Amino acid sequence: MMNELSLLIKPVGSRCNLACSYCFYKQITADRDDEKNVMSDETVRVLLDRVFAVRPSALSIAFQGGEPTLAGLDWYDRFLTQLAEKNTRGAPVFLSLQTNGMQIDDRWAALFKTYGFLVGLSLDGDRTTNDRFRMDRAGNSVYARILAAAEILSKHDVPFNVLSVLTDESAYEIERTYAAFRQEGFRFLQFIPFVDEGTGQSLGNDAYAFFLKRIFSLWYRDFQAGNYISIRHIDNYIRILLGDLPENCAMCGVCGRYYTVDADGSLYPCDFYCRDSDRLGSVFDSSAFTGSEKHRTFLEASHQIHAFCASCSYAFLCRGGCRRDRTDALTKNRYCEAYRAFFEDAFEQMQHVARQIMQQTGGSTG
Ligand code: SF4
Ligand code: SF4
Ligand code: SF4
Secondary structure, X not given: OOOEEEEEEOOOOOOOOEXXXXXXXXXXXXXXXXXXXXXXXXXXXXXXXXXXXXXXOEEEEEEOOOOHHHHOHHHHHHHHHHHHHHOOOXXXXXXXXXXXXXXXXXXXXXXXXXXXOEEEEEOOOOHHHHHHHOEEOOOOEOHXXXXXXXXXXXXXXXXXXXXXXXXXXXXXXXXXXXXXXXHHOOOEEEEEEOOOOOOOOOOOHHHHHHHHHHHHHHHHHHHHOOOOOEEHHHHHHHHHHOOOOOOOHHHOOOOOOEEEEOOOOEEEOOHHHOOHHHOOEEOOOOOOOOOOHHHHHHHHXXXXXXXXXXXXXXXXXXXXXXXXXXXXXXXXXXXXXXXXXXXXXHHHHHHHHHHHHHHHHOOOOO
C-alpha cells in the first residue's frame, strides 16, 4: 500500500526579512515572538526519526515561511545530510522551497540544483503591481532584487514557479502581469487569491471572475499558437478533464493528508490552519505521524458538500474548492460565483484543449 507523506516545514516559523503589507502568515501568528526562531538540530533529528518510523513510500518536503532561507545554508546542509542518512530504504524524496528571493545567490542556487529542488519565487507582477504590497521593512521596492534572484536561478538551471498573490487591484491588471511574466521568460505561474480572514479584505468575486476569464483567454491564445505556459489552476482543470487527479489539494475538493511543521516542532493540518486551536501535536509525540482523532476530524470536515455543489453541473471540475473558502456545509465557497462565471465562459474551450492533448498524447498529462 502506498504510504506517501507530505510535509510543509517552516524552519524559521513566520520570521521574514520583508514586510509585505498583505502578509497572511504574520497576521495569524501576530501574538508570537519568533524573531530569533530557527528549528533546532534536535527538532530536525526527532522530526526525521518520526518520519522514517512510519516507513513512507515517498516523501514530499516543502520549505516555507516566513522566509525559509533565513535558517541559513548550513542549516539546509545539516538537514539534507541527516535526511539522506536516515532514508535507509531509499524512499523517493521531492524537495521544494518557497522564497521571496532576497537571499538567493549562487550558493543557494547551487544547493537547489544539487538536491533537485523546485523553487517557488514570489512576484506579484510588473514593478507597479509588485510594489503595491511587497516591500522591505523600510518600505522600499524589492522588485529588482526578485528579478535578480530569478536570473541566478535560471543561470543555475534551477526550475522555479513564479507565485503571484491576487488582490482586487492585481486581478484587473492580469493582462499587464501576464505580458510582464512572458517578457521575463517565466513559463511556470501560480496565482494565489489573497484572503484576509481578519479584515474581510479578501479578493472579491467580481475581480476573481474577471481574472479567471482573462487569464484563461490569454493562456488559450498562447496554447493554440504552440506556446505552452504552465498556469497551475488551468493545468489542474485540464488534468481533471483528462481523467487525472488534480495535484493541488485545494482543487481536490477534500483536504490532503499533510502536515505543516513549525520551527518548534508543532504540527498543524495545513498552512492555512496554523492556529493554536488547530494544533495537532508535536514531532516530540511518539505518535506524531500515525494519525490522530483530531486530524481525522479535520480531514472529514472537508467532505461536507454544500447543497449548491451537489446540484452544480460543474461540480466534477470545481469540487467545491478549498476548504478554507467554505467554513462548513452550510456555507457556500466564497468564490462560487467567480468559479461559475468562469466555467460558463471557458468550459467549451477547456474541453477543446483536453481533446487536443488527448489526440497528441494518447490521454496522459504526465
Ligand atoms: S515575503 Fe512572504 S512571509 Fe515575508 S512578509 Fe512577504 S508575504 Fe509575508
Ligand atoms: S484547507 Fe485547502 S489547502 Fe489546506 S489542506 Fe484543505 S484543501 Fe488543502
Ligand atoms: S461552482 Fe460553486 S456550486 Fe459549483 S461546485 Fe464550485 S463552489 Fe460548488
